[in-house]
Amino acid sequence: MTTHETWTRVCALDALVPDRGAAALVDGHQVALFRLSDSGEVHAVDHLDPFSRANVMARGLVGSRQGTPTVASPMHKQSFDLVTGRCLDDPDVSLHVWPTRVADGWVEVRNGSA
């Protein structure tokens, strides 16, 4: 199987409220998008909370821990590193991280395996 990278255009950058998440459907996957006010970056991680198995990560509060941008699960408040997807409260758990880019005012998410 060859790796085929595709960038999926998800929404206009303006549709994302800074420091608040939004869920998106990307090629059948539920993805949580976060546009951060301080860095201006857009991060994408699994929308599925690995602890509660509910699709809620986009509704978590963003923040920082020791300078690392984070999102906290709205269900039971575990914090995740938005850059690496690693859970900061349980090293055995992590979220899948999706590469993102902003092109012509649109947010695009890369779906690695096709």
Place this chain on the structure above:
Amino acid sequence: MTSALPTVHGMTLKKKLAVVGAGMVAHRLVEALVERGADETWDIEVFGDETRPPYDRVALTSFFSDRDPEDLLLGDGSLWKRPGVRLYRNSVVSRIDRDAKQLHARNTTFQYDKLVLATGSYAMVPPVDGSDLPGCFVYRTVDDVAELRQWVLDREAVLGRKVRGAVVGGGLLGLEAAGALTALGADTTVVEFAEWLMPLQVDRAGGGALRRIIEQMGVSVRTSTATSRLKAGRDGKVARMQFADGERIPADVVVFATGVRPRDELARSSGLEVGERGGVLADPGCLTSDESIYAIGEVAHIAGRVWGLVGPGYTMAEVVADRLLGGTAAFEGADLSTKLKLLGVDVASFGDAFAATNGSLEVVYADPTAGVYKKLVMSDDARTLLGGMLVGDASAYTNLRPMVGRALGSDPTGWLLPEGMEPPGAGAALPDDASVCSCNNVTAGQIRCAVTERGCTDMAGVKACTRAGTSCGSCVSLVKKLVDVQLAEAGIEVSTALCEHFPYTRAQLFDIVRVSEISTFSELLAQHGSGHGCDICRPVAASILSTLRHSHVLDGENATLQDTNDHVMANMQKDGTYSVVPRIAGGEVTPEGLIVIGQVASDFGLYTKITGGQRIDMFGARIEQLPAIWKRLVDAGFESGHAYGKSLRTVKSCVGQSWCRYGVQDSTTLAIDLELRYRGLRSPHKIKLGVSGCARECAEARSKDVGIIATDKGWNMYVGGNGGFTPRHAQLFAEDLTTEELVRAIDRFLMYYVRTADRLQRTAPWIESIEGGTDAVRQVVLEDSLGIGADLDAAMAAHVEHYQDEWAATLADDTKLARFASFVNAPDTADPDLAYVEERGQRRPADEAERAVLIAGASIPVRTEEVTV
């Protein structure tokens, strides 16, 4: 478990321990045994002759203010429900047959392997003519106090004037009783045989100071006075008291508080050795002359005397618990220091208070105008503290008592300075073996150890671990000081910071916002914090900004601060859907309203359940359905119920005077008015209120943060109750308020709480965290002791003025509505992973196993179809 004859079924039989007496010391013994797992080898049977489980006799007088004997019970009652532990109430042990190792009670016999006598003492009534007349009482049990109270109230009604009370005995119990009579509205005289009050605790000068303070409160005091007889009136009830010098005073009620004697009659009749002046003789292991029988508490005569305080009794209980498990603990005597609050006056004595040591020196500080007398007894070189007594201001007690036997530094007078001028370094430098909590015999070293070796990082942990400060509470400030110093030394920062982004407490942040122009989180973070915030400080900031700036939860930057519940104004459930609760103020709802709710739930396929707060919860709403659901509800006149917020939840009420044949006030109208007044108020934790229309208390108001109970004259206000993980009964805060007074008191109470409580701190622990507790809060709220009353009133008025229904405002604003999209690129698509099964005619989320079946395509009914409105 209770059979008199042991039976064996091929199993190792547990040994039987009988405890005779069910007071505080017996309770501690059983508690100590259970803590050490002794209930696995012992069946424990406790026999008490009172109708109640063990209660806090030391706090007996508080029964007058709280009026609920349940509040005095020791522990949460679970001790008596454990297998292997059995409490027999109302059970007098009539006889012990030591040869057969049997005791007789409840018309049967009980076998024992070991027996513990913990029968305590009884109140002694002197041989005075007429002391058995109706209207004469002792002061020992809850029943005594309850009967005394009833008597005073009844006599007042019959006589149509103030009741005249006399207390025989001016010691500790006598002054307690005088306080109780005074609190009941009686004119009270204390009669003491000795030359001054509390002759066992304080010297003549101290007794004189005490007398001056007490007389200023309107209590009459007669010292050097012997009571010779009591005479009845025409109705046969006590009416007059006559003294040895012939003088007489009127007395409608008489309380004897002339001391206690060990209840050793059972020991005597069983042939156990007793002391010359009473008390069951026991060795330092608390073992009596029978090697199967122990004696503990006030009935025991150990180390040369009977010990009439609860602290030594607790130590004996621990000793016996240890011995029963094969240990060698011993009771070697105890510290008889006491600190009391009698009639609101602090009295403390400790160590060699009467300067009995040869060559000892006395350092005295007396201020008659302030009603203060303090004395330190020093060694002949004026260096070592031997003891002392404090009257009027005993604040130095906690720091001084552990210093007994130790050098006090160059200037002992520094320790006698008025309250608040504590000598530097007091407490923190205590040696490890200094006793800090005398009730539970905890040393400074044990408290330090709790921090360094047992991992305690706060007062709650140290209290649970060591028991220090859990009985009379007088040492709490010293314990806290020790803990703080130890934490700092151990490098554990005693951080009061909210989180890594703000080095302030919630209360400090509140003040920062209050006195500034700050209206957004980013301003607050830039000026007073660091980083990017987190799930702790963002909601706190949201709450503070809401209270002070009154803006909508979704306005601008506010939206980035809200937990998902506040963000979508609904309560997230386990599968990521939400529940919806419209406000039903006071639990009152019209049939038409019920039909609307039912129709909405039915149309959207929502599971419905009645909440504990008298409203209706609708579950299973997906995020993108919330606006449509709320449009229907708002159009029908409903508004947000704030079930999702750290805010006012409900004001629960009974139906009250309008319908109920017992109601004395209109509780429903008051509940609705209060709910509409405080709705939407953001707070450190959720707030619940309750209003009951009579003393039957059907609204369970005393389990609420603010509980209101109707009286004939108005409303009684209670504060600090809650259900949940640590249930609390609300405490009486103010009585017989008019509705106007009540509303103002609640306004101030709630606003003071909102301003100063910690994050997620409910009202009960908040009140406890305030120095002075309920009394201090009462002063702020009712007497405006801090001068912030008008400010609090204005803050609440602003809240009421700016209230708007969050849901109605959201529905009118397309920007806000855009936040409810399920997916930013598919706004109306339902989460495809949601799955439900049907149960009792409604749906619920499928569990893992059901999910697997559902995915495999089995025919369990599932609702996943889109509902269109």
